[in-house]
Amino acid sequence: MTVDGVVARPDRMERMQGREGELVLVNGQHQPTLGAAPGTAQRWRVINGCASRVLALRLAGHELDLVARDGAFLPAPESQQRVVLPPGSRADVLVRPTTPGRFPLLSEPVDRGGMGMGGMGGGVRSERVLLATLMAGGPEAKPAPLPPALPAEQPRATTDGKRREVAFTMGMGTAGMSLGIDGRAFDPDRTDQLVRFGTVEEWTVVNTTPMTHPFHLHVWPFVVLATSDNAPLSGTPQDVVLVPPQGWVRLRIPFTAYPGRSVFHCHILDHEDAGMMATIQVR
Ligand SMILES: [Cu+2]
Incomplete structure (x- = not known):
């Protein structure tokens, strides 16, 4: 919109x-x-x-x-x-x-x-x-009723795969400040995370910088389990979550629907353009 x-x-x-x-x-x-x-x-x-x-x-x-x-x-x-x-x-x-x-x-x-x-x-x-x-416009009228329930998907309740940590990072280089994930700038030819297809993993996304970064994972929606700022949890799948400055979010990610290669990144476009993006291979 x-x-x-x-x-x-x-x-x-x-x-x-x-x-x-x-x-x-x-x-x-x-x-x-x-x-x-x-x-x-x-x-x-x-x-x-x-x-x-x-x-x-x-x-x-x-x-x-x-x-x-x-x-x-x-x-x-x-x-x-x-x-x-x-x-x-x-x-x-x-x-x-x-x-x-x-x-x-x-x-x-x-x-x-x-x-x-x-x-x-x-x-x-x-x-x-x-x-x-x-x-x-038009005469006053009573509110249209809300549906009492919605066809929400039941999220996966357990983690049976790896637990891993990825971090949004900021460094000082010869060319000034640089942004990356785990201290590295994006390289499409490098595989940063290798995941076994069919498993449900738990990821802690850490933010080591003083700015908020929206973490976005393509293809595999996740459920937010906890955040360092105690933000309210929906309990339903999503694919973008704000990671607070100097904070973290913990996610449960079912890699069960599709194998393949994709990316995760900060969804601030200037940040992903500056290298705050990484690859993931699920197989
Ligand atoms: Cu960012």
Whole structure:
């Protein structure tokens, strides 16, 4: 639903922080109006296609009823004031206006950590932005009912494969600061993680840097078991998770559906372009 127009700047520090651009678009439009009728429900399938910006969706005067994350249903709808979407992640929400009116859809400020070395560089924050306006027209009406249950997949309950640790890293080289995974920049010809097909692994993704990084694994969705900042856990499969600065997340990953070769990476595009990406071979 949203796309970010990145303005190219030569500033190296901004690249290290992950450039956000100045214009946030929804379906290619700047601050569009979305129509609705009170008493009806709309399902919004939102993807954060922004290069670096973390979205925290809030619809004025309404709760957002979250029904799926990254394409996987929750067991039941969860009413939220705010739905946080890291770059690359998706959410399905039900929107149920009951009164006519104009309701701004905002993204609230989100702290993304900071490159501060002794305060230099400062913190990085995705600022508040108006995304769109919901225009509800027609007579007041009772809210459309929520489904009591959703067809959520039952996640794998046990780990029977390897436990491993991967780390987002930042180093100081001759060419300035460098970003990588486990101290290495991306090399498509190198295999970084070799996994036995058919096993369920437990990964601890460590963030040794002062910035938040969204970890994204292609092909094999995971369940978040725990995080260093005690973020609420959905218990359902997802494929993007925010790793807090100087923190970690623990994931259970079933490598049971497909063998093959793919990648995992930070979903801040400036970071993955700078080398924060690694390969995985499942066979
Ligand atoms: Cu990153």
